[in-house]
Amino acid sequence: MTFFPAEKISQTEQSDFLQITAKVEENELSVLVNGSFANGEHIEKCVSNGSDDELKLCQMTFKILSELTGIKPAWGLQTGVRPTKLLRMRVREFGLEKALEIMRNDMLISESKLRLAYRTMRIEDELLKVLKPNGYSLYVSIPFCKSRCSYCSFVSHDITKSKKLMPEYVELLCKEIEHTLKIANSLGLTLQTVYFGGGTPTALDDGQLAKIDRAIRANVDMSGVLEYTVEAGRPDTITAEKLAEIKSMGANRISINPQTLNDEVLQKIGRAHTVEQFYDSFNLARSMGFDNINTDLIAGLSGETVESFKNTVDEIIKLSPECVTVHTLSVKRSSSDMYRGESRFRAVADDVSEMVDYSRNRLENEQxxxxxxxxxxxxxxxxxxxxxxxxxxESLYNMLIMEEMQTILAVGAGASTKVVNGEQIDRIFNYKYPYEYIRDFDEMLNRKNKLKEMIKY
Ligand code: SF4
Structure with a gap:
């Protein structure tokens, strides 16, 4: 999948496109790559010592596919969602030098990605010192959006179809908040961050966000809260009234996400807002005193060129938001035509790498x-x-969700609670869809009761 993200990978005897055969025999390991795409046979062999056969087979496969495709994946063999957490674990186990050596020589990670992961980990380690041993975060899920973006992989509902569910959803969400916070209080926990995400929280009707906020404040001591974020997300949901509501809640951080400053691309990906609407929302938020705004960008959207992405980065920097989150598009199989075919994918991979490198250089230069x-x-x-x-x-919550260093109690449809007891992590999943959440709401409360046994600190 590293080399062919848009293709279906299966185990097969046929060589209709590309076949990879990995073998462990006696003392020898071998990888054979053939098939119509492979242009002949490619073989790598090495001696097996019985202890790291899988790693060696991966390295040999990686070598052949790199040569064959011309793609040199910067993260090498490393998979997994959390590169910094993995680095931290290796440093703890082997010490810094050895951990970096493993990542460089065994996992074949490039120097630039190693530096990025190391730098990020150091910053996190410094900032996460504010965590209390009995601290926790509260995540509030609002799984509604004004319309559905084509690249989206979140559980979110177009409000043109699900608007009628919103009042009941908010009502029950407030009940789940009360139930959950009472349990947290009884366990002596301290709330440190609050995060409204989704979906698009600002897709709710006027007054509904404030109602949820009142349910939180009525049931927990907010004096220990260091950060309160509301994802305003889509500019087409942002109005002066919504921003005033968020302000009155005491939220101190919002996100306004253009993804790109290219109108044609916005249209193509179904964002249903314009670049101008993004500027208007951003400037409105600034004029209303929001002084910690994040903007999300995506590199690799359909129709984006290297030049148009660079222009987006330059223009965003001129606005001087406090945070800029640069995503790389995650290719959905169903919408992956732009990536299909080896040469096309290589071209896109090169372009996207250039976009991401550019954003890194520009943002670093701007401190x-x-x-x-x-x-x-x-x-x-x-x-x-x-x-x-x-x-x-820096957003504490964003660091916490990735590094899994603190319990996150999550409420609402699609939310998953993560209880962190040292190295052990246990989860409680809520129903995914609002209609299920409403239909079987009592089950949500029952599941939260398990927190009493799960939290061991
Ligand atoms: S606004 Fe965000 S959550 Fe909603 S559909 Fe678009 S990408 Fe998905």
């Missing part, structure tokens, strides 16, 4: 620091998503 990162499967060029921030504006 933004990488403060959290994560990876998804099928990302173009197998890259990553990085949160960049001006010093002092």
């Amino acid at each position: 933004y620091n990488p403060y959290y990162m994560y990876r998804q499967s099928r990302q173009a060029a197998n890259l990553e998503n990085v949160g960049w921030s001006k010093s002092g504006y």
Whole structure:
């Protein structure tokens, strides 16, 4: 999948496109790549010592496919969502030098990605010192959006179809908040961050966000809260009334996400807003006193060119948001025509790598620091998503969700609670869709009751 993210991978005896055969025999390991695409046979062999056969087979496969496709994935063999967490674990186990050596020589990670992961980890380690041993975060899920973006992989509902569910959803969400916070209080926990995400929280009707906020404040001591974020998300949901509502809630951080400053691309991906609407929303938020705004961008959207992405980065920097999160498009199989075919994919991978490199250089030059990162499967060029921030504006919640260093109690449809007891992580999943959440709401409360046994600190 690193080399062919848009293709279906299966185990087969036929060589209709590309076949990879990995063998462990006696003392020998071998990888054979053939098939119509492979242009002949490619073989790598090495001696097996019985202890790291899988790693060696991966390295040999990687070598052949790199040569064959001309693609040199910067993260090498490393998979997984959390590169910084993995680095931290290796440092703890082997020490810094050895951990870096493993990532460089065994996992074949490039120097630039190693530096990025190391720098991000150091920043996180410093900032996460504010975590209390009995602290936790609250995540509030609002799984509604004004319309559906074509690339989206979140559970979110177009409100043209699901608007009628919203009042009941909000009503029950407030009940789940009350139930959950009472349990947290009884366990002596301290709330440290609040995050409204989705979906698009601002897709709710006027007054509904404030109602949810009242349910939180009525049931927990907010004096320990260090950060309160509301994802305003889509500019076409942002009005002066909504922003005033968020302000009155005491939220101190919002996101306004253009994804790109290219109207043609916005139209193509079904964002249903214009570049002008983004500027209007951003400027409105600034004029109303929001002084910690994040903007999300995506490298690799359909129709985006290297030049138009560079222009987006330049223009965003001129606005001087406190945080800029640069995502790399995660390629959905169903919408992957632009990536299909080896040469096309290589061209896109090269372009996307150039976009991501450009954003890194520009943001670094403007004194933004990488403060959290994560990876998804099928990302173009197998890259990553990085949160960049001006010093002092880094989002604690974003670091926490990736590094899994604190319990996150999550409420609402599609939300998953993560209980962190040291190295052990246990989860409680809520129903995915609003209609299920409403239909079987009592089950949500029952599941939350398990927190009493799960939290062991
Ligand atoms: S606004 Fe965000 S959550 Fe909603 S459909 Fe678009 S990408 Fe998905």
